[in-house]
Amino acid sequence: MSFVFYAIAGLTLAGALAAVLLKNTVHCALALTVAFAGLALLFLELDAQFAGFAQILVYIGAVAVLVVFAILLTRGSETPKDGVYSRNWLAGLVIAAGVFAVLGWAVLGSARSLPHETAAPTVTVLQIGNALMSRYVLPLEIVALLLTAALIGAVIVAMHEKEGQK
Amino acid sequence: MTPLAGYLLVAALLFSIGLAGALTRRNAILVLIGIELMLNAANLNLIAFWRYGPHPEALTGMMFAIFSIAVAAAEAAVGLGLVIQIHRHAHTTDLDQMNRMKG
Amino acid sequence: MIETADQIFVLLKHWLVGFLPAGWQPVAGVALSVVAIIAFFPALFALTVWIERKGLGRMQNRIGPNRVGPLGILQPVADAIKSLTKEDIVPLSADAAVHFLAPLLLVAAVFMGFAVLPMGRNMTLVNMDAGLLFYFAMGASTELAVFMAGWSSRNKYSLLGAMRAVAQMISYEVPLLMSSVAVVMMTGSLSLTKIVAAQNHYTWGLPHWYIFTPWGFAGFVMYAIATTAETNRSPFDLPEGESELVAGYHTEYSGFKFALFFLGEYLAMFSISGLGATLFLGGWSAPFSFLGWVPSWIWFFSKLMLSIFVFIWMRGTLPRLRQDQLMNFAWKFVLPLTLLNLLVAALWRFLGEGWERWVVCLAILLLAYAFMGREGMRRGHLGPRRYRYAE
Numbered sequence: 001m002s003f004v005f006y007a008i009a010g011l012t013l014a015g016a017l018a019a020v021l022l023k024n025t026v027h028c029a030l031a032l033t034v035a036f037a038g039l040a041l042l043f044l045e046l047d048a049q050f051a052g053f054a055q056i057l058v059y060i061g062a063v064a065v066l067v068v069f070a071i072l073l074t075r076g077s078e079t080p081k082d083g084v085y086s087r088n089w090l091a092g093l094v095i096a097a098g099v100f101a102v103l104g105w106a107v108l109g110s111a112r113s114l115p116h117e118t119a120a121p122t123v124t125v126l127q128i129g130n131a132l133m134s135r136y137v138l139p140l141e142i143v144a145l146l147l148t149a150a151l152i153g154a155v156i157v158a159m160h161e162k163e164g165q166k
Numbered sequence: 167m168t169p170l171a172g173y174l175l176v177a178a179l180l181f182s183i184g185l186a187g188a189l190t191r192r193n194a195i196l197v198l199i200g201i202e203l204m205l206n207a208a209n210l211n212l213i214a215f216w217r218y219g220p221h222p223e224a225l226t227g228m229m230f231a232i233f234s235i236a237v238a239a240a241e242a243a244v245g246l247g248l249v250i251q252i253h254r255h256a257h258t259t260d261l262d263q264m265n266r267m268k269g
Numbered sequence: 270m271i272e273t274a275d276q277i278f279v280l281l282k283h284w285l286v287g288f289l290p291a292g293w294q295p296v297a298g299v300a301l302s303v304v305a306i307i308a309f310f311p312a313l314f315a316l317t318v319w320i321e322r323k324g325l326g327r328m329q330n331r332i333g334p335n336r337v338g339p340l341g342i343l344q345p346v347a348d349a350i351k352s353l354t355k356e357d358i359v360p361l362s363a364d365a366a367v368h369f370l371a372p373l374l375l376v377a378a379v380f381m382g383f384a385v386l387p388m389g390r391n392m393t394l395v396n397m398d399a400g401l402l403f404y405f406a407m408g409a410s411t412e413l414a415v416f417m418a419g420w421s422s423r424n425k426y427s428l429l430g431a432m433r434a435v436a437q438m439i440s441y442e443v444p445l446l447m448s449s450v451a452v453v454m455m456t457g458s459l460s461l462t463k464i465v466a467a468q469n470h471y472t473w474g475l476p477h478w479y480i481f482t483p484w485g486f487a488g489f490v491m492y493a494i495a496t497t498a499e500t501n502r503s504p505f506d507l508p509e510g511e512s513e514l515v516a517g518y519h520t521e522y523s524g525f526k527f528a529l530f531f532l533g534e535y536l537a538m539f540s541i542s543g544l545g546a547t548l549f550l551g552g553w554s555a556p557f558s559f560l561g562w563v564p565s566w567i568w569f570f571s572k573l574m575l576s577i578f579v580f581i582w583m584r585g586t587l588p589r590l591r592q593d594q595l596m597n598f599a600w601k602f603v604l605p606l607t608l609l610n611l612l613v614a615a616l617w618r619f620l621g622e623g624w625e626r627w628v629v630c631l632a633i634l635l636l637a638y639a640f641m642g643r644e645g646m647r648r649g650h651l652g653p654r655r656y657r658y659a660e
Binding site: 005009012013016017019020025028029032035036039042043046047048050051054055058059062063066067069070071073074075082083084085086087089091092093095096097099100103104107108111118120121123127128131132136139143146147150151153154155157158 | 167168169171172173174175176178179180181182183184185186187188189190191192193195196198199200202203206209210213214216217218222223225228229231232233235236237238239240241242243244246247248249250251253259260261262
Binding site for chain 1: 364403410412428457459
């Protein structure tokens with residue numbers, strides 16, 4: 001396992017931890033951006049360049065900005081009076097720890113039968129384009145419909161009430 | 167420990183951190199942040215298995231991850247729109263205070 | 270001799286790197302290119318600041334800076350010394366960590382964009398297969414830096430400027446990408462070196478640049494509009510308009526951090542002009558085949574500086590657009606035209622060579638422009654003003 005992998009994985013996990021632990025909501029959103037960037041670097045380390053750049057473009061360029069705008073529009077940067085963790089935080093932590101224990105046991109238990117090092121696949125964008133237009137054309141069209149529906153739905157849901165009553 | 171096991175462990179850790187965040191924070195937006203972390207962990211799993219699996223030239227894992235990124239962005243948009251609308255109605259995003267069906 | 274002048278920087282790099290042991294050579298080569306980019310483009314920025322102030326001055330019927338050095342040529346040096354020695358004031362209630370990181374993130378994201386631009390024959394820093402996608406991914410990261418700057422200052426004007434800037438950048442991101450997608454579709458690759466190579470052919474001495482096709486010309490015009498909005502230049506500079514918002518999202522920045530924002534804005538202008546030259550104007554290829562003896566990097570930088578001059582010209586000439594006018598323009602006019610442009614580009618390919626495709630494509634684009642422009646003007650009640658005088 002190379003030093004690069006450990007460094008990037010450490011960065012991603014630190015960002016994720018900061019995103020769920022910090023008190024200031026905007027700081028949480030910015031730590032989430034660091035986690036996204038770390039994940040994009042992990043994708044690049046796994047020779048999935050298209051997925052890595054799409055991750056940066058979509059998650060950092062769009063989802064992070066959306067989260068930050070939503071925090072601003074809902075006055076999330078004011079600290080609540082009852083603290084930032086919910087009443088039954090211990091149950092949530094135990095459940096998450098349990099999930100990680102099961103997943104970790106599954107991964108480490110089957111480590112012997114997992115595939116070993118294979119040669120790095122060279123994936124060109126041309127191959128991805130051909131695949132999208134030939135084998136995956138149905139999911140592509142369905143995702144296009146889904147995105148259109150989500151766009152219209154998000155606009156309608158977030159429209160001002162005054163205009164909704166007109 | 168094979169490289170694949172390393173990536174899977176990182177994905178599992180990321181998933182549990184996201185799950186812990188979604189279950190323990192009060193603010194609705196932070197729950198959505200936890201959900202985004204979980205989706206990203208699943209994407210990492212997909213790409214890791216694509217890379218170290220038997221047929222990387224079939225592009226299945228990469229395609230799945232790309233579609234997952236697109237759908238997650240759409241879901242984040244709709245979810246955040248809902249949170250904004252709830253804030254307009256209840257003037258709070260604190261999930262512990264939204265424990266009644268009566269509007 | 271011509272080859273040497275054309276490849277002089279590549280040969281210089283190989284010669285310098287040859288002094289090191291073989292294991293270090295790839296890393297040293299990349300490091301040398303990175304240092305060259307980091308040294309050269311800020312120097313070009315200093316020159317452009319001088320050109321802009323003198324040029325704007327002349328367009329506004331005044332002289333511009335003329336005190337520091339002959340013709341004011343040392344004015345950027347004076348500005349640099351001033352910004353480095355000014356006191357760095359951070360407001361008491363500002364979010365110190367985010368306030369510090371925002372200009373760094375902006376400049377870092379903008380510098381990354383230069384990595385994929387083909388500045389001459391064999392002179393791309395990283396020849397990526399998905400180069401254009403990488404460039405746009407880096408451009409998307411700058412929006413977050415702008416927002417961080419505005420929010421961390423805890424200042425109403427900063428936040429308002431930042432929200433406007435981010436809304437504007439997101440709105441014009443889509444026409445920017447869609448006008449580039451037409452070029453990608455016709456070339457068949459996202460790699461910028463392949464896009465330049467596809468335009469490097471000549472018929473009867475005239476080049477095959479994409480701007481000389483109907484869809485390429487329309488795409489270039491829309492790309493130019495989108496880039497002016499992406500870099501917050503006039504006439505789209507409401508987020509930093511001095512008369513409305515003090516200085517927008519960089520109100521609370523002074524000294525070196527303000528200089529970093531200024532640097533970031535101009536570097537973004539350079540890289541996006543370079544991308545426009547690559548996509549539509551043929552990158553490093555010469556305008557006529559008999560001019561092929563001039564080195565390729567001279568052509569690239571001439572096209573870049575021509576675009577910068579057009580930016581300065583637009584700033585001195587056009588009035589500022591209001592926020593809602595600018596958003597309406599993006600979503601209701603430019604975006605549908607970019608989608609139509611994609612269709613026209615596809616028609617161009619499938620109608621085959623000949624005069625029919627010129628007529629059909631030009632007709633579709635001109636009719637769409639006329640109808641949508643007329644519709645937009647009628648709805649906005651624009652048109653020649655009618656004056657009523659008090660009698």
